[in-house]
Amino acid sequence: MPLDQSEIKKYLQDFSEELLAEIASHAQIKEVPAGAEILREGQYVKVLPIVLEGLVKVFTRYEEKELLLYYIGSTQSCIMSFSAGLSNSPSRIFAITEEDSLLLLLPTDKLNNWVKKFPAINDLFYQQYNLRYTEMLDTINSLLFGRMDHRLYNYLLEKSKLKGEKILSLRHKKIAAEMGTAREVVTRVLKRLEQEGKVRQLPEGIEIT
Amino acid sequence: MPLDQSEIKKYLQDFSEELLAEIASHAQIKEVPAGAEILREGQYVKVLPIVLEGLVKVFTRYEEKELLLYYIGSTQSCIMSFSAGLSNSPSRIFAITEEDSLLLLLPTDKLNNWVKKFPAINDLFYQQYNLRYTEMLDTINSLLFGRMDHRLYNYLLEKSKLKGEKILSLRHKKIAAEMGTAREVVTRVLKRLEQEGKVRQLPEGIEIT
DNA sequence: GCAGGCTGGTGACCACAGTCACCAATCTAC
DNA sequence: GTAGATTGGTGACTGTGGTCACCAGCCTGC
Numbered sequence: 036m037p038l039d040q041s042e043i044k045k046y047l048q049d050f051s052e053e054l055l056a057e058i059a060s061h062a063q064i065k066e067v068p069a070g071a072e073i074l075r076e077g078q079y080v081k082v083l084p085i086v087l088e089g090l091v092k093v094f095t096r097y098e099e100k101e102l103l104l105y106y107i108g109s110t111q112s113c114i115m116s117f118s119a120g121l122s123n124s125p126s127r128i129f130a131i132t133e134e135d136s137l138l139l140l141l142p143t144d145k146l147n148n149w150v151k152k153f154p155a156i157n158d159l160f161y162q163q164y165n166l167r168y169t170e171m172l173d174t175i176n177s178l179l180f181g182r183m184d185h186r187l188y189n190y191l192l193e194k195s196k197l198k199g200e201k202i203l204s205l206r207h208k209k210i211a212a213e214m215g216t217a218r219e220v221v222t223r224v225l226k227r228l229e230q231e232g233k234v235r236q237l238p239e240g241i242e243i244t
Numbered sequence: 245m246p247l248d249q250s251e252i253k254k255y256l257q258d259f260s261e262e263l264l265a266e267i268a269s270h271a272q273i274k275e276v277p278a279g280a281e282i283l284r285e286g287q288y289v290k291v292l293p294i295v296l297e298g299l300v301k302v303f304t305r306y307e308e309k310e311l312l313l314y315y316i317g318s319t320q321s322c323i324m325s326f327s328a329g330l331s332n333s334p335s336r337i338f339a340i341t342e343e344d345s346l347l348l349l350l351p352t353d354k355l356n357n358w359v360k361k362f363p364a365i366n367d368l369f370y371q372q373y374n375l376r377y378t379e380m381l382d383t384i385n386s387l388l389f390g391r392m393d394h395r396l397y398n399y400l401l402e403k404s405k406l407k408g409e410k411i412l413s414l415r416h417k418k419i420a421a422e423m424g425t426a427r428e429v430v431t432r433v434l435k436r437l438e439q440e441g442k443v444r445q446l447p448e449g450i451e452i453t
Numbered sequence: 454g455c456a457g458g459c460t461g462g463t464g465a466c467c468a469c470a471g472t473c474a475c476c477a478a479t480c481t482a483c
Numbered sequence: 484g485t486a487g488a489t490t491g492g493t494g495a496c497t498g499t500g501g502t503c504a505c506c507a508g509c510c511t512g513c
Binding site (some may be wrong): 416417427428430431432435445 | 489490492493494
């Protein structure tokens, strides 16, 4: 399927015409429904996804326990795919679409070339590494300092900002999974937060006050 | 002080003559004693260090508690400095020389240029981002899964590999600080590891069996 | 209607790490 | 020498989060 260059340009305005042309002739665009697996641990990477629309969740798993690392939003990319693609090593993380998404798939064998030739794409990846590095640092700090209530509250704040919703329709079970803890713990802590007046649990979902 | 280009080349063989010449005319080399602060949280970065010899410790601090993130060894660099330098944002981490070290200091205002012009230096930073990303992923997994004994044992293994010593002369207090825990906990866990036959505590230090 | 899922609310219990308060053995300074 | 600091070893206690068991309120399908 030949790609429409102007379609890509809508999302990636920083890219030069030359780069866009290269991408249009080698990449594909793919619509992916929510809940689809993009990348799993141990997998080798042939195409590098850039999220044009939607949301992709990245997480790690360790002996049945998982932990949300970060979300990939619009015009962002997955540095694990990038680094795994470049160095031809397997992925260490999982990625799943959280919403219906539109992905631009770049073939990794072209990437090495493009990175050298087009500063814009190079900058994109430096920015992404940067962003993820600091996000992971925050994750480490919050894990180290423990304090479930802080972690949960921050998690809800982030989630609310990301989705642009004031009332989050989230199952306790899902929160527990993403935070790498147990459902009962979420229930307990959420009630404590409610008593402290930081959140309200309504039938429709959780409201941050 | 004019730099000796061949001196730098000894360490960074992948760099082209042209890049080495650029570096020689703009960078400095600095000998730093053990225990010197290279970078602290909140600091803005003017020079990017590349470690030629020695060892630099990178860690985060959170309310009096610190946690070792990783070590920067020979021909490696500090991506926090790199990213903070490029985007002119403050550092999120601390860095201290662990041994007497020889550092190559690159001015960050040249960096942006060099990265675009010289693929070798670009590759170096991608490699470093990669490496640190996976190291931080391991840190997150070990924090998430808890298990102090595993963490401590892995810490000792890493340390032993890094220093190339079979017997580690380390204070319990220092181990505790680097792992973000308390001294008594280290003493306790270390004794358990000794009972399990995984380590031996000799007067000279800790031996991994 | 009712069975069988989910969901969340709860109490009891446990394990682990963090904290406190000591103490004994070394080492260091003067 | 002695005083003081550093190091490590220990017992007791605590708080937090993880686990277990169970129950009530639902929705959904048939």
